[in-house]
Amino acid sequence: MFRLLTPIVLLCAGLIAGSLYAAEIVVTTTSMSIDVPGAAFISQDPNGRSGLYDPNTLEISNLPGTDGLISLPEAIIAANNTAGADTIILGAQTYTINAPNNYWYGPTGLPPITSDITIEGNGAIIERNTASANFRLFFVMGGFHTGGTGKVAVSAGNLTLRNLTLRNGLARGGDGGRGSDNSPDFWGGGGGGLGAGGGVFNQGTLTLDSCTLMNNSAVGGDGRGLFAPPQSFHGGAGGGMGGAGDDAGIKPRGGGFFNRSFLGTEAGVDGGASVFGGNGVPSSTISSCGGGGGFGPADAGIGAQGTNGGGNCGTTSAFSTSGGAFGGGGGDLNGTAGGGVGGGGSGTTYTVAVGGGGGFGGGGGGGGTGGGGRGGFGGGGGGGGYAASVPASGVSGVSAFGGGAGGSGAPTGRGGGGGAGMGGAVFNHTGTITVINCTLTQNAAQGGNSSNGESGGAYGGAILNLNGSVLIASSTLFGNSIAPGTSSIQVYTGSGGGAVFSIALSGAAVQDGAVSASCAIENSILSGSSFGTGASNQDLETNGGTLTVDGASIIGGSPNLGALTDNGGYTQTMLPNAGSPAIDSGDNAAANLPMRDQRGVTRIKNGTVDVGAVESGANEAPTIIAPVSLTIAQSTPHTFVGSLSIADDAAWGAALQLTLTATQGTMTLAQTTGLSFTTGTGAADATMVFTGDLDAINAALDGAQFNPTTGYLGAASLQIDVDDQGNTGPGGALTDSEMVSITVATANIGPTITAPATLGVAISGSHAFTGAELNVTDPDAGASDIELSLSCTNGTMTLAGIAGLSFTTGDGTGDVSMVFTGTVADINAALAGMSYDPTTAYTGPATMQIIADDMGNTGAGGALQDSHTINITVANLPEITLLRSGVSIADGGGDNAYSTGEPVARTYTIQNDGVTPLTIGTINFSHESNCTVALTTAPAAAVAPGATSDFTITITPGTNGFFSFDFTIDSDDADENPYDVHVVGTTVTGTTDEGDDDESCSTGIGSGFVWLALLGLFAILGVRLRRIA
Known part of the structure; x- marks a missing residue:
């Protein structure tokens, strides 16, 4: 099938490909001109006799030429200069070459092949103008030209020619x-x-x-x-x-x-x-x-x-x-x-x-x-x-x-x-x-x-x-x-x-x-040669090296072939005549046996493959591959993916006719490229009739949709009729018919998982889920089973029970992964109380993946799923942090204070940096020297993760001079219980400091000021440092 694309479409494809990716180049003219602006030969060959162009001046992104078209020589040069395996698409036209392009091993009509190129001919003919100079058509570069000082490195070529004629x-x-x-x-x-x-x-x-x-x-x-x-x-x-x-x-x-x-x-x-x-x-x-x-x-x-x-x-x-x-x-x-x-x-x-x-x-x-x-x-x-x-x-x-x-x-x-x-x-x-x-x-x-x-x-x-x-x-x-x-x-x-x-x-x-x-020969004909005077009269000869010929190939003799003519497909072929020794005499087990012959006709008719390029035999009926029946959801389209196609022995390019008739709905094809319609358009049709070759038809069917009438419930159908129109071989046109029975039913409703998005678990601890915290619902499952899949990282899971469950993976106890079926009620009973147990001593992130599959229960539309991931943090929990004025005070650290002789009120903040609630106990004072201390405002008894709670103490100093005390905070933080703080300060009467320790560091007289500065330094060191647990 020939796809006609515009040069603009090609240019976009080339730009996307850049110089790193393979591209598809569509040739849009039979001219052999090279008119890309700025295109230049490599500097070492200014005369251009090597046919090699500077890749900076002609690659895919430089196409098309000034005429707005892309010629075959331009496409080859651009493919050579663009990395990757490129495909050049020709149309079913004749591409006539009038002069040599280069002179590798003698004159050659097209640019040398120096990269991985496939030319899809689609029935094209590439020929030399017989009235022109002598030249061959293609030269494929070898691996000799590896470069070096003063030398140009040229890559070896890999050329595939498909469905075309060289003459x-x-x-x-x-x-x-x-x-x-x-x-x-x-x-x-x-x-x-x-x-x-x-x-x-x-x-x-x-x-x-x-x-x-x-x-x-x-x-x-x-x-x-x-x-x-x-x-x-x-x-x-x-x-x-x-x-x-x-x-x-x-x-x-x-x-x-x-x-x-x-x-x-x-x-x-x-x-x-x-x-x-x-x-x-x-x-x-x-x-x-x-x-x-x-x-x-x-x-x-x-x-x-x-x-x-x-x-x-x-x-x-x-x-x-x-x-x-x-x-x-x-x-x-x-x-x-x-x-x-x-x-x-x-x-x-x-x-x-x-x-x-x-x-x-x-x-x-x-x-x-x-x-x-x-x-x-x-x-x-x-x-x-x-x-x-x-x-x-x-x-x-x-x-x-x-x-x-x-x-x-x-x-x-x-x-x-x-x-x-x-x-x-x-x-x-x-x-x-x-x-x-x-x-x-x-x-x-x-x-x-x-x-x-x-x-x-x-x-x-x-x-x-x-x-x-x-x-x-x-x-x-x-x-x-x-x-x-x-x-x-x-x-x-x-x-x-x-x-x-x-x-x-x-x-x-x-x-x-x-x-x-x-030289190796398989299932092939080498015969009918003519020989001049003094020749050996042998169709196949070797002089040294190895020769492998299978027992099926016909070497010499008379294979009884018809003349070269159009027997279907993209190229002329020679069909075996009736009685030919090539018919049904090949090797079905040959290592390189293709599925189709040169025309595209299916290989192996009558049980044994023919020898040579063409498979003879009577026309064979097409076959429709389709589901027998479908159940689909109300008002919901059904897409046929890999389930609807036609098989036939038709040659490439041979047209088949397909008729699609829908009841209680319409059909829409996946695409219509290469199709011709006599009824319908291929979109939302109750009936459509069209022709196209086998590849085009199957491309249209793969992804086609049946769309039921909105709101309809009940029986519907899709009738499929194919006519091969006599392609290929004697016997006339053959047909096939299939009907897909469709039931349009109430749509299935999928399951829903309820689970926390995040979870905190203590190191070497365990978390038991409540029924409200973790459960599955499915409104139309009823007493039917659904499937649940559970998997976790950095730990194991144990269900609360396994009554009514059937396991295909795991057994419900200490599993990293488990898959089981059961009713919604039995599954929820197992989940209520299910535990996640992190790996011993592990700390860090973990996950639990949950997938519920209702297995199609109940209603049309097929099985539906829901999935959920719980992100788990395994850490020491909870985690207490003490702050004053936004600055943390380490466990075992210190704080400072200053008094003018009057009581000083000090407010502290408890912050929970853990992932579970923090329980606060008593606050105790000890080692009171030259002062008394009392708790004025108590903190909250529990602090949520990420939350804070304040408490206030009152310091009543004694005589002028140094004072100090300790206080502790009881909590359920496992590694910081109790939380210890040492406070030091000084009392200087007759000042106006109001207990602000920062100001006390900047005012004062004599030795008292020096002493206070030292105390401040020690205190600051205690305030600014905090142990990280």
């Missing part, structure tokens, strides 16, 4: 350059470059799900012969994976990904540093020539040797020459340098020199009057030279694998070998590919031609796997082709893998180190 992609290797014809002396021509992956070149992770790949081609470049330039004594340079090699001239250079180089201009100097892969050896390093750079940033050529895919140089020359960097051809001045990855080696001018070797995919440079250069993987070898004055001709250059050998240099054989065509639809190099529910047909691998050398080979008409991993499950690879190129000297023999070719290969100009390749 007309064309990856063609560059042609070799022509050698010099200075009869009777001849310099050989360059070999052709590798053409790899007409649809996709993958080095990362690629998943093809329910796709069709058709009419894609990988074609090797042509090996070239001679021409007659004025006074030129050079061989032609080898072709690269995209660029052609130079003809004989002063500076013959091999072709690279783009032309002579990857990122530089055509006139650029070879042998420099690559910002992505290995550097070529520059001419200043050695006095002869340089090896080519390899895949990774550290894979620079070493002396005359190429590294990890880079080509070796030829025999030494009198002039220094530079090896090609990653993506570039070798050669500068007169050289015999090796090409970098994907680049051809250079030609040579000297009679004994060998042409430079091509890197991975590059054709070897043509020898002067010496030998031809060695081709890299898939690259043709260079043609040998010939001199009338030299008895022996130059030997032919050979290919590392797949390309044709160059001519031997004899008068009739001086041309370069043709490049190989590999992986007509997909070329997998060190990556991982999963092909599931796909059809690959009419794809071709074609070797390059050679006029005076060996033609190029062809491998993997649909898929070529080099040192990677491939899984093909429930797919059809039929009618693909391989064919070597033409040659007047020698046609390549040994082409193989009409559908799939898998190879593990390492060595010079291929890949360094240990390598492996694996």
Whole structure:
């Protein structure tokens, strides 16, 4: 189903996603334009041949472009530059590409994939304009480009393509350059470059799900012969994976990904540093020539040797020459340098020199009057030279694998070998590919031609796997082709893998180190391939690595399939004809068996799954999944959550018709996207009739509501009728009907818990709840059982009794958690007197959680609950604090007083800082020295938590001078009983101090003032300090 969203909606989604979250990008135009304001290529590639954009200038938040639309290239670049796994949504339209976007391993139509991207096709077709230049459609980045000094780190890609078609992609290797014809002396021509992956070149992770790949081609470049330039004594340079090699001239250079180089201009100097892969050896390093750079940033050529895919140089020359960097051809001045990855080696001018070797995919440079250069993987070898004055001709250059050998240099054989065509639809190099529910047909691998050398080979008409991993499950690879190129000297023999070719290969100009390749086939068809002259006539071949084929797959032979056509679903498929060996012959227990076929039709009809991408068989009736009956509450809507759906074998996009008829109420769908109505609107309808595909219908039903007529009590119903309209398979339209019986009843009334919000419990103590303090009510439960769940922290609970209760958790005694059922009366009897006992010596917070569930008793609407949490404090309780004038006096501390000879009244405040009531006992006076003390106003007998109570004492001093006394307060504070206070003071007659001790500290004369100051200091120390218990 295609969801049409506006660019504004997308932009909001992108802004929410930011740079941290995955996003969904909806492509809103078939144009391939990139017109986002300020979008800029990465600084290391100002020409943009890598297709990489500065993430600060083009990410999801920068969309859409100036045209107000979002193109597929814009969506890919934004997804690459925004962290997370992004999904790009296409419509059922044709997206035609007219020019290459980048040149990774040759021209590619769409930006490289460097992140986790899923493209949902919804029936889209992505194609190359056949009237345009040659380019493949996708390149998925691998893990080679890890960065470093002077290098750009590029993340590996993970691309999933679903429900779309890839067609007309064309990856063609560059042609070799022509050698010099200075009869009777001849310099050989360059070999052709590798053409790899007409649809996709993958080095990362690629998943093809329910796709069709058709009419894609990988074609090797042509090996070239001679021409007659004025006074030129050079061989032609080898072709690269995209660029052609130079003809004989002063500076013959091999072709690279783009032309002579990857990122530089055509006139650029070879042998420099690559910002992505290995550097070529520059001419200043050695006095002869340089090896080519390899895949990774550290894979620079070493002396005359190429590294990890880079080509070796030829025999030494009198002039220094530079090896090609990653993506570039070798050669500068007169050289015999090796090409970098994907680049051809250079030609040579000297009679004994060998042409430079091509890197991975590059054709070897043509020898002067010496030998031809060695081709890299898939690259043709260079043609040998010939001199009338030299008895022996130059030997032919050979290919590392797949390309044709160059001519031997004899008068009739001086041309370069043709490049190989590999992986007509997909070329997998060190990556991982999963092909599931796909059809690959009419794809071709074609070797390059050679006029005076060996033609190029062809491998993997649909898929070529080099040192990677491939899984093909429930797919059809039929009618693909391989064919070597033409040659007047020698046609390549040994082409193989009409559908799939898998190879593990390492060595010079291929890949360094240990390598492996694996290929697994499940429930699939690999058949019907066509083979050119000299090919092996095998649909599936391997050369090294591991191959696993199940017993159900059809390899070769005739699977008796229908033509590629619209059989339903989003893509064209090939349906098995009656009597096909693919029908009902698959493995139901296959590890990767999908639930649907490529069209979306349910797998496994007639008891056994079919082999291949399409499940045949007669149309099967749809099935309605719905409850038989419901009881719902009066005037209360019922929402169907996960309980109402349709199952059918219909293909993706196939429309079913659904009719919903309600009595004594109406129906409202959860959503109406993708639906077309002939009756009703989908909202508050007594009857609605609509069509939509299976996904849209089920999305509408999940969350749909039946709303009974207001105030109605009694029987109601929902009638459901579905018609599959003949989708999919022979047998005509089939239907299903179900009726949901609905009882509209008085609504259930839920239980109610009465409990305190907070509770204080003494350390190592216990709290027993009263019936009024803790109980449960349920007005409509009657004699029916309800369920009660109790749990606590930092303590245990014990019920007052368990009569009439049934336990599923705990037993009612010393439980941390208990769950039981019983009548409301029996439960309340157990709660009246239930105790909470904190853990011994524990102090701090605790909780008690209470949940009452009426289990649906009584009435409609289902079970109802109530819950309550009691927050408990476990502490020493109660807690007495003594204050005077707002300042606390510690237990065991002191206070001060001053008298002019008259009695002094002193008021104190008792404060309860605990969580239970504080009981106050007697206040006692002792150690009265030079004074008498009496309680004038007594405190309250009980002080509530957080409350205060005042009391007043009267001090009657004796003679002038020092006086003191103690008093104690009795209470039920366990750790401060009694509360002790010591009071000191002085009497000075003839003053006006009124007993204010603060003023007495600031007035007075002689030694009396000093004594009073000391007393004040001691008293203040006592007043200001308080022990914290």
